[in-house]
Every structure is written in C-alpha cells, then in structure tokens.
Amino acid sequence: MSNVEPSEGDPSPGVAWLKIDSFDDLIKHEKEIIDQIEKTPNGPNLFMIHPFLLLAEIGVQLSTQSKNEILKLSPQISGLSRTPYDALKRSGAQQKLNCRLKGLFRRREK
Numbered sequence: 342m343s344n345v346e347p348s349e350g351d352p353s354p355g356v357a358w359l360k361i362d363s364f365d366d367l368i369k370h371e372k373e374i375i376d377q378i379e380k381t382p383n384g385p386n387l388f389m390i391h392p393f394l395l396l397a398e399i400g401v402q403l404s405t406q407s408k409n410e411i412l413k414l415s416p417q418i419s420g421l422s423r424t425p426y427d428a429l430k431r432s433g434a435q436q437k438l439n440c441r442l443k444g445l446f447r448r449r450e451k
Contacts, residue, residue, distance in 0.1 A: 357402040364410035367445065368405070374401055375442050385428055385440035391426040392445070394420060411446050 352364050359374070361367045367374075377399045378384040387395045396403060401409070403411075 347360055357405045358400040360402045360404070361407045362404045363407050364446075367407055367411070368448075371445050374399075374445060377401075378442060379387070382433075383436055383439075384430050386436050386438075387426060387429060388442060388445075390429060391423060393421075394423060394426050409450050414448070 359370060361370065374396070378388055378395065381387065381395070381399055384395065384399075386397075393403065393408065
C-alpha cells in the first residue's frame with residue numbers, strides 16, 4: 342500500500358492522499374478515513390448514499406481488489422445510483438438527520 346500523507350491541513354478534495362490495496366488495508370486506516378468523512382459537509386450521509394463516490398471525493402483511492410472485497414461483503418453497494426448523492430451535494434444544505442459512522446463496511450465473518 343502506498344500511503345501519501347497530506348502536507349498541511351486537510352487533503353484537497355479529490356486528490357488521493359491514501360491508496361488502499363485491500364479490505365484489510367482499509368480497516369487499518371478506518372479511523373483516519375472516518376475522521377475525514379466527519380469533516381466533510383454531510384459526509385456521513387453521503388457515505389450512506391454512495392460510499393465509493395465519497396471515498397474517491399475525499400481522496401481515498403480504492404484498488405480494484407479492495408472494491409471487489411467490499412462488494413463481496415456488501416453486494417447491495419453495486420446497485421447504488423449517483424443521483425441522490427449528486428442531489429445532496431448540489432443542495433449544499435446541512436441535513437437535519439445526520440448519520441454517525443462507527444465503521445466503514447461490514448466485517449468478514451470469521
């Protein structure tokens with residue numbers, strides 16, 4: 342995994358500051374990713390609407406392998422539409438109902 346730390350302050354939107362090569366790699370960096378999501382306007386809500394779009398937007402680059410591993414654990418993500426995500430982004434309004442993330446994705450069953 343190649344991890345590129347932001348130079349100063351928060352990462353620039355859409356610029357990869359973290360490259361994730363596997364699901365285990367994602368879980369290893371889960372806290373810092375959630376922290377970045379929390380700093381994003383409506384971030385947790387956007388994550389619930391379309392996690393892959395938000396992760397890319399905040400600079401988390403997922404490899405094909407990591408996406409495939411996530412989709413095996415949460416196959417419903419593959420059918421998500423970007424329309425509600427784009428609508429919330431365009432609205433610019435803070436949502437009255439806010440989500441709190443405790444984790445990013447369902448864990449593997451052991």
